[in-house]
Amino acid sequence: MKLIPIIGLEVHVQLKTASKMFCSCANVDDGAPPNSAICPVCTGQPGALPALNSKAIELGVKVGLALNCSIPDLSIFDRKNYFYPDLPKGYQISQFYEPIAEHGYIEFDVPKAQPPRDHIRINITRAHLEEDAAKNAHIADSDSHATYVDYNRAGTPLIEIVSEPEIRSPQEAKAYLQEMRAILRTLKASDADMEKGQMRCDANISLIEVDDNNLPRKQGFNPKIEIKNLNSFKAVERALTYEIERQTREYESGRIPVGATRGWDENKNQTFEQRLKETNADYRYFPEPDLPPQDLLAIREHLIHRMPELPQAKRTRLMNEWGFSKPDAEFLVENAWDEYAEHVMGELGGWMEATDDSASSGGELVSERKKALAKLAGGWLTSKLAGILTEKNLTIKECKIEAEDFAELLHLLDKGEIGSANAQKLLVMMVETGDDPSHLMERHNLGQNMDITALTKIIRDIIKNSPDQVSQVKQGKLGILKWFVGAVMKATEGKANPTIAEEIIKKEIGE
Numbered sequence: 242m243k244l245i246p247i248i249g250l251e252v253h254v255q256l257k258t259a260s261k262m263f264c265s266c267a268n269v270d271d272g273a274p275p276n277s278a279i280c281p282v283c284t285g286q287p288g289a290l291p292a293l294n295s296k297a298i299e300l301g302v303k304v305g306l307a308l309n310c311s312i313p314d315l316s317i318f319d320r321k322n323y324f325y326p327d328l329p330k331g332y333q334i335s336q337f338y339e340p341i342a343e344h345g346y347i348e349f350d351v352p353k354a355q356p357p358r359d360h361i362r363i364n365i366t367r368a369h370l371e372e373d374a375a376k377n378a379h380i381a382d383s384d385s386h387a388t389y390v391d392y393n394r395a396g397t398p399l400i401e402i403v404s405e406p407e408i409r410s411p412q413e414a415k416a417y418l419q420e421m422r423a424i425l426r427t428l429k430a431s432d433a434d435m436e437k438g439q440m441r442c443d444a445n446i447s448l449i450e451v452d453d454n455n456l457p458r459k460q461g462f463n464p465k466i467e468i469k470n471l472n473s474f475k476a477v478e479r480a481l482t483y484e485i486e487r488q489t490r491e492y493e494s495g496r497i498p499v500g501a502t503r504g505w506d507e508n509k510n511q512t513f514e515q516r517l518k519e520t521n522a523d524y525r526y527f528p529e530p531d532l533p534p535q536d537l538l539a540i541r542e543h544l545i546h547r548m549p550e551l552p553q554a555k556r557t558r559l560m561n562e563w564g565f566s567k568p569d570a571e572f573l574v575e576n577a578w579d580e581y582a583e584h585v586m587g588e589l590g591g592w593m594e595a596t597d598d599s600a601s602s603g604g605e606l607v608s609e610r611k612k613a614l615a616k617l618a619g620g621w622l623t624s625k626l627a628g629i630l631t632e633k634n635l636t637i638k639e640c641k642i643e644a645e646d647f648a649e650l651l652h653l654l655d656k657g658e659i660g661s662a663n664a665q666k667l668l669v670m671m672v673e674t675g676d677d678p679s680h681l682m683e684r685h686n687l688g689q690n691m692d693i694t695a696l697t698k699i700i701r702d703i704i705k706n707s708p709d710q711v712s713q714v715k716q717g718k719l720g721i722l723k724w725f726v727g728a729v730m731k732a733t734e735g736k737a738n739p740t741i742a743e744e745i746i747k748k749e750i751g752e
């Protein structure tokens with residue numbers, strides 16, 4: 242029996258607005274004192290009327306356009322009725338009949354996947370706006386149990402993005418979410434941090450039996466299991482992997498799993514049944530009478546010409562225009578370092594053009610020289626600088642190094658004026674002080690600018706103390722020259738230029 246997973250994702254994203262969806266309370270994060278950002282509207286007092294936040298509408302349209310969706314001319318809100326203590330009105334204002342965006346798609350790479358699933362397009366069914374619920378806190382001590390409700394989150398704007406069930410593995414699900422996060426961040430629609438609950442995911446999964454050509458053996462899908470409230474990429478990947486294994490065992494023992502809602506237990510690393518599946522009819526949706534339909538036409542036509550460059554296009558441009566490798570381009574976009582990196586490359590380009598005529602002719606073909614510089618820049622950004630910033634718990638925005646100074650450091654390396662070990666030391670100082678690299682290099686004597694007479698003297702001493710190595714070089718073992726260079730670099734604390742040192746070593750040994 243060959244089974245393949247059919248996965249669809251529902252993603253809830255908190256929109257980054259100053260105020261809530263239907264009132265003027267601040268849209269605060271979890272750090273705010275409980276119930277410090279509430280009013281009669283978001284606590285559902287009788288007679289309080291909602292007023293729509295136009296910024297939330299604008300962000301919703303932006304997200305829809307970025308997901309290649311069609312945006313209707315009118316936006317209409319509906320009431321979704323259910324009872325729960327975190328929903329003071331007894332209903333949630335959402336969009337059921339006329340979502341703000343429909344029929345879109347995103348395209349992205351799936352790391353380590355085999356063709357043709359290494360680059361896939363997943364269709365988006367719809368995206369709709371709604372208000373978030375409050376937050377319940379269950380607090381128990383030795384003699385009492387109590388549930389407290391914090392209404393700060395009640396009424397904060399959400400967009401729910403629903404994919405078609407076209408995802409085929411936990412790895413694809415993770416890549417989909419990562420691309421979604423990159424898009425949302427690029428749009429400045431949300432910080433989309435899953436750990437902070439700014440992006441939450443429900444995953445639907447069923448299995449289907451296929452033949453040897455991966456074609457379904459029957460029409461239609463099996464009942465789906467919905468895994469609720471996954472709050473990290475890791476949780477999504479693990480919960481889906483667990484469900485695939487669990488459902489496979491069911492099918493193999495002749496049972497078809499029934500549709501249900503399940504939770505994810507991070508500690509036990511398994512899903513658990515919460516309740517049998519509800520249907521949409523349970524919610525008795527009807528149009529929200531307190532909000533008039535919103536005209537989206539003007540907003541859509543305005544925004545459609547003002548969309549920022551999206552992550553997929555940005556990665557391609559970083560590779561084609563600047564010569565960055567694919568992994569470096571992915572890192573730079575993923576971590577929002579792309580702007581900084583382009584600034585660095587722009588500065589480097591200025592120096593480069595002065596020394597290399599083959600470079601930057603129109604930008605369609607990247608010269609070898611440019612690629613080499615992009616490789617140098619990519620390595621120093623994504624591994625060296627990223628490492629230092631992680632260690633110091635800093636973001637690129639908090640980093641004191643001007644792009645111009647970072648480019649200058651790369652230029653010093655490229656010209657051989659500093660060795661890579663000392664450049665690393667220099668970079669740490671730059672992060673700490675924000676000073677420019679040439680001054681720091683001079684002040685701390687880190688450059689490879691050693692006086693030839695002094696260098697020759699050090700080399701003669703090393704040669705005198707290493708008769709074995711000298712005789713090996715004389716026997717033709719030229720690899721030993723590198724050992725001498727290493728010894729010189731050590732003796733000079735990286736201040737010798739290795740190329741010049743090697744020439745002097747050869748001359749002194751007589752090779």
Ligand SMILES: [Zn+2]
Pocket residue numbers: 261264265266278279280281282283284396
């Ligand atoms: Zn309020």
